[in-house]
Amino acid sequence: MDRQTEFVLRAVEDRNVKFIRLWFTDVLGFLKSVAIAPAELEGAFSEGIGFDGSAIEGYARVYEADMIAHPDPTTFQLLPWRTKAGTARMFCDITMPDGSPAMADPRHVLKRALKKAADKGFTFYTHPEIEFFLLRADAPWNAPEPLDSGGYFDHTTLDEGTDFRRDAITMLEQMGISVEFSHHEGAPGQHEIDLRYADALSMADNIMTFKVVLKEVAVGQGIRASFLPKPFTEHPGSGMHTHVSLFEGDQNAFYDATDEVRLSKIGKHFIAGLLAHSHEITAVTNQWVNSYKRLAWGGEAPSYVCWGRNNRSALVRVPLFKPDKASSARVEYRAIDSACNPYLAYALLLNAGLDGIDKEMPLPPEAEDDVWSLTDRERSSMGIDTLPRNLENAIAVMEESELVAETLGEHVFDYFLRNKRAEFDEYRRQVTPQELETLLPRL
Template sequence: MPDQPQNAADVRALVDEHDIRFLRLWFTDILGQLKSFSINAAELDDAFENGMGFDGSSITGFNAIEESDMVAVPDPRTFAVLPWRPTDQGVARIFCDIHTPERTPYEGDPRQVLRRALDRAEQMGFDTFNVGPELEYFLFKDNKSTEVLDEGGYFDLTTLDAGSDVRRETVLALEQLGIHVEYSHHEVGPSQHEVDMRYGPALKMADDCMTYRITVKEIAMKYGWHATFMPKPLFGENGSGMHTHQSLFKDGSNAFYDPDDQYFLSDAGKAFIAGQLKHAREISAIFAQWVNSYKRLVPGYEAPVYVAWSRRNRSALVRVPLYRPGHEQSTRMELRCPDPACNPYLTFAVLLQAGLEGIEKGYELPEPMEKNLYHLAPDDRKRLGIEQLPETLGEAIEITAESELVLRTLGEHMFNRFVEIKRQEWDDYRVQVTPWELDRYLPVL
């Protein structure tokens, strides 16, 4: 895509230029599932002037049926032509903000939750919250099994990487959608892949994460394969993470950088990291929101579970990449625990709010832990004051349910609905009788 449109007139010009016949209006539900409905290009003016009404009662986390009228208001800066649709009488997408019929922002809209967090950062003097998420995924032969396409490992190529052509096509499609790709490669697990988008402002990156996920799935489907962002689809193999690089900017400069600090971190940078460490357990249900997420967050598979930070040590929850002279603007933190099946709007919002809480309240950053935390005995971790992430969704959601920070971030309506939905998911899971239990207990009990 060329320069992104800035207003409705720009979008109309692009619609004419690209012979666009249909526009898909995109938004997400509370869990980050992409929702869409299509309008004729002739309805575009009305969509920009008045929004497009729809029934929100069937959208997970939205209002009940008695107050279900919603309005989708297109954001012109998110217009893009879908490269996997026909070029004649083509199809474009545009993200929407969700409003009430009174044209006020809807409190249950995940995009609005992130906007509120960004407003707080701005009020505290920060211009930009940059995010660089690294989403991993698996390619399987179909959506009914976990039959892998290769036995490749990290950075493997040619015969060990059956997905190199589909990755190439995915990168080209993402670039057509206005998403800058920095890296793409085979990941550690068999048939596991990663395509890294260049960092950007948080709201755009959340939109880009949603675009990335559907693009990966659409291109895989062209090859007859199934792409999944399920955090832990294969027993005994690494799961899929979404390592999330973060930085704050103030007056165009990186607010995390301090040339006189031993770690080259400013007081704001240290407090921001301390905020995410302090609140990690209570926001875990947001960045790891599924029962399956906690099958990934176990020691031994590169997924961090211990609440500590480091510069080199990838077993810690937070890594601060080593400073390189001349690259002051790239000073950042990397949170390694989120997974790619999260709702990126809510995840970026709680991460930002936790970091800002640290800055506002002056949290102290503990010393870095450069030891391999997986090799420490439980007593040693306890002595060092190193906490562990929740071990199950059930544990995580009960900690979240007590969190004043998450309540403020999500707002009362979304907070209550999220806790309710996740408690139900955990209840549905814990009453199941699994094949593991039958194999283990039926013959002997």
């Protein structure tokens, strides 16, 4: 028994923990949970907990249903909102009965990509800016109402949104999740909380925890928290701009003090890989029909494949907050939204960048203009392409991608495509209020 496992067993006893929740995600990124009693914990560490994989979205067919959840002791945390009966959680790795990794486990998909990076000497770090909406609980789901009327960086005296962010951040910190910034975003009821840099696996676990914490705090305050990318036609949508970097030991592999942009060749090749594969990975970084309503908005929702420095209309941005600080060199990927499965999305961002490094892809010219304000002809003359305009287009491009198939593995790749085709087909059959309002009276 390793020291971390011993620590968890002692902590459960010392802190009078009554329930341990074992967490993992399905292929679409929805959290799954099973609770066990403390008496079962030692057995769970040594043998795992069996479950029916055929009942989990995208995991297995009925005749190969048996799977095992193995708790990761390094992810042990108490749940602060479960105060009456002490409750803790751990994320799990999923295996088959023979001990081999379950190919449908999103956490394993990311681990596989991280091992590929590690074999090249790299550690992959991420830092997400997570946007979300706070909504009034008394409004129906099909007619949401924002909690407030604030705008970008608005300072409001102790309103519901301010209280919410304070309580949510306090709870996140209690769970060992460090928060860097928080503020009101551009739309009414829209807020942002930025998590401090961590390795990509820890960050994907943190994002899943973040969503649970925010929804728990919201329910406790009689409001709703939503990560739907675009709940309002007339307001900007919510993204999850993610800053990424590669380190070789303690050295930031993206930094070069002699370069004008302070970017090394590795950093430039990484950006080139992100741009080259951006079309293929969009179905995963923006996996819902609604995700493309945000990308069509303009402004800070990027739809055009280009990079820039202080250019927030670009798909990939090189921040210049601290240009001479080596550890701060990073790249920001701006299309991704927080409704994605972070394990799959981060695996694809990493492998896209690594492919750029492996093939020494040249970095295209920098886009210095507001790309949204350019005409189609101007963008075309600059070699700036567009991301897929809807989920159907994104699926079609992903289907032909060797990089996505290899990264996700055959099982996840096939299931994800089938599920997303079904989602778009269902969406395409719907008659929308806009059609009824504009056409029914005239036709």
